[in-house]
Amino acid sequence: MVFLLMALMMNMIGSSSSSLNVGFYGSTCPSVEAIVRKTVNTAIAQNRGIGAGLIRLHFHDCFVRGCDGSVLLDSTPGNTAEKDSPPNLSLRGFEVIDQAKAMIEAKCPQTVSCSDILAFAARDSAAILSGGGISYSVPSGRRDGTVSNQNEALLNLPPPTLDVQQLQSSFSSKGLSLDEMVTLSGAHSIGVSHCSSFSNRLYSFNSTYPQDPSMDRGFAAFLKTKCPYGGNDAETTVPLDVVSPNRLDVRYYKNLRNHKGLFTSDQSLWSDPSTAYMVKDYANNRAGWAAKFGAAMVRMGSIQVLTGNHGEIRMNCMMVN
Numbered sequence: 001m002v003f004l005l006m007a008l009m010m011n012m013i014g015s016s017s018s019s020l021n022v023g024f025y026g027s028t029c030p031s032v033e034a035i036v037r038k039t040v041n042t043a044i045a046q047n048r049g050i051g052a053g054l055i056r057l058h059f060h061d062c063f064v065r066g067c068d069g070s071v072l073l074d075s076t077p078g079n080t081a082e083k084d085s086p087p088n089l090s091l092r093g094f095e096v097i098d099q100a101k102a103m104i105e106a107k108c109p110q111t112v113s114c115s116d117i118l119a120f121a122a123r124d125s126a127a128i129l130s131g132g133g134i135s136y137s138v139p140s141g142r143r144d145g146t147v148s149n150q151n152e153a154l155l156n157l158p159p160p161t162l163d164v165q166q167l168q169s170s171f172s173s174k175g176l177s178l179d180e181m182v183t184l185s186g187a188h189s190i191g192v193s194h195c196s197s198f199s200n201r202l203y204s205f206n207s208t209y210p211q212d213p214s215m216d217r218g219f220a221a222f223l224k225t226k227c228p229y230g231g232n233d234a235e236t237t238v239p240l241d242v243v244s245p246n247r248l249d250v251r252y253y254k255n256l257r258n259h260k261g262l263f264t265s266d267q268s269l270w271s272d273p274s275t276a277y278m279v280k281d282y283a284n285n286r287a288g289w290a291a292k293f294g295a296a297m298v299r300m301g302s303i304q305v306l307t308g309n310h311g312e313i314r315m316n317c318m319m320v321n
C-alpha cells in the first residue's frame, strides 16, 4: 500500500514535465536559445571546465526545491542560501547565467526565467563537451522560486559516500529511476573534484583496509600524490575522469570497470550487481548512452517545476524581485 502510494507520487512528480513545452518562448522571445548557446559557447571556449560547472548547477538546482533557479540566489541578511552550503564547494558557471540573463533582459524584459536559462545552458554544455553526440530539446516554461536555503541543499543533495541503495532512494525521492541515476552519473566523465570528496577512500578506510579495496592501487597511489594525508588544502582539484577530463562520454563507465571511479558513489555502480550490468552496457554503447543521457536530463529538468502563475520571472538571477 505504502509502496503503491509512493509509486503514484513519483509518477506525479515525473509527469509534471507535461506542463513544460519545447519552444515555450517561440513568440515571446524567439532568440533566447540562440543567445544562451552563444554565451555558453564563448565561455567554454575560454574554459572547458565551465561546461561541467553548468551541468552540475542544473543538477543542484533541480534536486533542491525543483528546477526553480534557487541555486542561483545569493544569501541575504538573515538567510544563508543554497550556494553557501557545504555541497556548493566548487559550484561554478554562475557568471555565464548572469551574462546570458543580462542580454535576454535587454531583448525581452521580464519574460525568460533564470531556471530555463540554466536548463538551456546545461543542454548546450552537454552538446559541446560531447562533441555533438548529446543533443536534445529542452522543454521550457519554468518559473523562478523565491526561496533558497542552505539546509535544504544538505538534505537533498546526495553525498559522494552513498552506496547504490542510498543513491536509488535519493533519486527516487525526485521521481527518477535507478536506470536514470546510472545514466546521469555519466556526467562525472567531465569536471573536477576537491580532495575532501574522496580522501576517505585513500586513508584509514576501515579497521581492515587502510584504503578502499574497490579502488585500483595505481589510481589510489596517483590520488595520494595529489591529496596527501592530513593535507587540508582546499584548492587542489583532481579530474573526475583522469583519462578524458574534458569529454562527456562513456569513458566514465570504462573507468568504473577498471576500478578507477573517484567517489564511493561512482565505484558502487560497478560493485553492485543491480547496476553493474548497466555500467557494462553503457561502456560499450556510446550512442545508446548519449540518447538516454539527453532523455534523463529532460526528466531531471522537470522535477517539481513551477509553471503558470506560480513563482516569478526573476529580473536578476541572484535575487528575488
Ligand code: HEM
Pocket (backbone or CB within 6 Å): 049, 052, 053, 055, 056, 059, 089, 090, 091, 092, 158, 159, 160, 161, 162, 167, 181, 184, 185, 187, 188, 190, 191, 192, 193, 194, 195, 196, 197, 240, 263, 265
Ligand atoms: C549520483 C549522485 C551524485 C553524487 C554523489 C555527486 C557528487 C559530486 C561531487 C562530490 C562532486 C565534486 C565536488 C567537489 O569536491 O568539488 C561532483 C562534481 C560534479 N558532478 Fe556530481 N554527483 C552526483 C550526480 C551528478 C549528476 C546527476 C550530475 C549531472 C547530471 C552531476 C554532475 C557533476 C559534474 C559535471 C561535476 C564536476 C563539476 C565541476 O567540475 O565544476 N553529478 N559531484
Ligand SMILES: *[C@@H]1O[C@H](CO)[C@@H](O)[C@H](O)[C@H]1NC(C)=O
Pocket (backbone or CB within 6 Å): 083, 084, 085, 086, 088, 089, 090, 091, 092
Ligand atoms: C560556498 O560556501 C562557502 C561557505 O560554506 C562560501 O565561503 C563560498 O563563497 C561559497 N561558494 C560559492 C561559489 O558560492
Ligand SMILES: *[C@@H]1O[C@H](CO)[C@@H](O)[C@H](O)[C@H]1NC(C)=O
Pocket (backbone or CB within 6 Å): 206, 207, 208, 209, 213
Ligand atoms: C571494510 O571494507 C570492506 C570493503 O568495503 C568491507 O568488505 C569490510 O566488511 C569492511 N570491514 C569493516 C571492519 O568494516
